[in-house]
Amino acid sequence: MSGHGAAIPMSSRPCGPLSGTAEVPGDKSISHRSFILGALCVGETRITGLLEGQDVLDTGRAMRAFGAEVTRHDNGEWSVHGVGVGGFAEPGNVIDCGNSGTGVRLIMGAMATTPITATFTGDASLNGRPMGRVTDPLALFGVQAHGRSGGRLPMTIVGAPEASGVEYTVPVPSAQVKSAVLLAALNARGETRVIEREATRDHTERMLAGFGADISVDTTEAGRVITLQGQPELRPQAITVPRDPSSAAFPVCAALIVPGSDVLVPGIGLNPTRAGLFTTLREMGADLTYENEREEGGEPVADLRARFSPDMKGIAVPPERAASMIDEYPILSVVAAFAEGRTEMRGVKELRVKESDRIDAMAQGLRANGVEVEEGEDWWIVTGRGPDGVPGGATCAARLDHRIAMSFLILGMAAETAVSIDDAGPIATSFPIFEGLMGGLGAKLERSAD
Template sequence: MKTPNTLTSFRQSHLNGVINAEIGLPGDKSVSHRALILGALAHGNTQITGLNTGEDVEYTELALKSLGVDIIQQSPTSRLIHGKSGWNFKQPINPLYLGNSGTTARLLCGLLASSPLNIQVYGDSSLSQRPMRRVMTPLTEFGCQFEATPENTLPLTIKGSSKLEPIDYVIPVASSQVKSAIILAAMNTKGISRIIEPIKTRDHTERMLQYLDYPIHFTLLESGHTQIDIEGKHVFNAKDISVPGDPSAAAYIAVAAMICPYSTVRIENLSWNPLRSRIFSILQEMGANIKIENIRNECFEPIADIEVSTSYNRPCIIKSEDVPALIDEYPILSIAAAFAEGTSVFHGLRELRYKESDRLNALYRNLNLCGIETHIQDESLIINGIGPKPIFGGKTINAGKDHRIAMAFYIMGLSARNPLIIQGTDCIQSSFPHFIKIFDELSYLRAVS
């Protein structure tokens, strides 16, 4: 069922139940994109289970099919990919439409940089405003060429080359998407390419390559930076890939359980990658009742089960160094901060202006609309929480085509005396198709004012 364009969020009590990543919680979106791409490059067949069913991942799958990759859908969350043993792509008949998926756009740039094809990619109005220069710059150093708008946004034509030269590149802005694009280009470039990462970002690509026995090497430098060496032109064998539950999606369920009275929610088979689980350690620092159990590893990714219950929240101060590990979680962290007793400060949020929307401004505007005194100072967001009492509500929120803003303010409405109406919520389909169904199943009672 498609997510409707307008949702009404009511005050809730007693959220109780179990969410399993294989049934309700979406598969990790970052892992899903990379599983499809690396499965397409592998020698042999890759069985993927737990795939994210959102539109963003679907656009990656459709793009690969347009490039000649044989992908068989066995169930909504299962795919069988017949790998091409390398970069044996065909020229697609039409330009590739990528919807609102920035991950698809940037990873495809890296994937296609070493293919002797001219491929145009384009997206919706939101994706067409997002910056692409940061990924175009290193790929141009390899020898790839691009045709883009004067603002270096989509639509974009990728003019790949089979004669790329390896590069040494220091990533100037922390971005796992840029890092992954460089890795994909380096994999089909003869020689060793080197990436220096000053600030550690999500490492799903590197972990999956290690799982697939691809020659990728890491060195921790005296500076504290991470050096990644990628040996090019290696064929690697396919392996089955199990996608864990998405911690960014689970954070919405966790905060809902924290702010709704008498709630206990268990989330199973959740990605516990240390560069993704920071959101839960922050929530614990704020006073969240979170039990962590059954930590194990699958496909080089840590996985855990957690249980979250109603909590009394303290404010928090988040430093700019945490931004790469929390980049997608600030909207829901802002809701947790709104119901904390005191002032929370999130530093270094410049990158939030370049997501699906200007998230920094969207949070500032909509939190104030809901009666939460909020300020922007330089690149910091300051939220004066009201404690555990409900907000008055009765407001209309414009999500601005941003799925994380839409979901965050739906959660805020669970503690509002009067319903919150959130407009533009069909964008939730891009990452969390069963979002509303999950809350319908977890909800026991409608709380009275």
């Protein structure tokens, strides 16, 4: 079953060349943060290009529950009338964050240093994922968290009154953990320092600075040190959300493996903390170019052109690149199946605790479709079969995970025979126009009866 209704089985058949322009939705990370930071201002924040996927809409509903006014206008823009730092009201009901680990963890941080209590839940996938990685550092502010065994949802967070700033070193690379601590620090007295040994996506730091927070970032021997002064008055902003590089990965990778394809994906955010996949694909020999490079809203942006690339070779992806492409390893493993040689992906333990165990999900599904995969606790290796050598033919479990579902549908576009998934419903959480967009490029996606 989907987390949001009945299961939607879907199959993807081998197709002719993909061509055209793929206008993917807005960046999910920035969309989440736009709602949350808008709610922490006094005044109106206007947002254009917001990703209207289920995950982000759940975050918007949560901000309403905390007292902000969140409105969608007829022209597709959104506005948030915020309540200010420390101004969250206690919600009257349980906050349902659906499938979104990013949403729930950032919201926990945003309310953690306000003396209110809130209870969070989600779908079956989210309720099985660990929250201790966020609630442990929030406890340094005096926050109390009461959840199920293993630090799982449903969970009640009791906000800390009169919190003071903390110093925290992030133990493993995680933008969610870093961001939750920084959002909690907004309503804490004094200075908070967050140290990350490996850089992760920095949208929170960039956006906090844009909203007027007193924040600085320094590179030291200890790592990347982010210093935030608490209790600022954030200024409302006009935000244009760039298109999501994680969503762009799917039409880009499909074009690389489907013979004869030539696809343009315009306006993609190329923040260096997010662009690791595209760097990796080019190292593999992909015909992937950046056109019309520019800057929008403080973020680097370009149009991506991807063409069929029959000569790609497997590589060893540097482990230190993992933080900049952690969500893209499933679709990379699909591309690796059509390359020559072995593609090694290491330092990716975080994939075990995403919406699903993504290493296991991809390994099982690729094997079922005739691809050799080796795996360990924090690594897996795909042995490619070349541009026309993947048999396909299997039905794969999506495991309530949007990226797993889309990855196997892309596999089916270039395999010898169709590939099916048991449930395409979770795709709506991040890429609600996936089916129509890929169909418009020439993909052959079909919904089927149970």
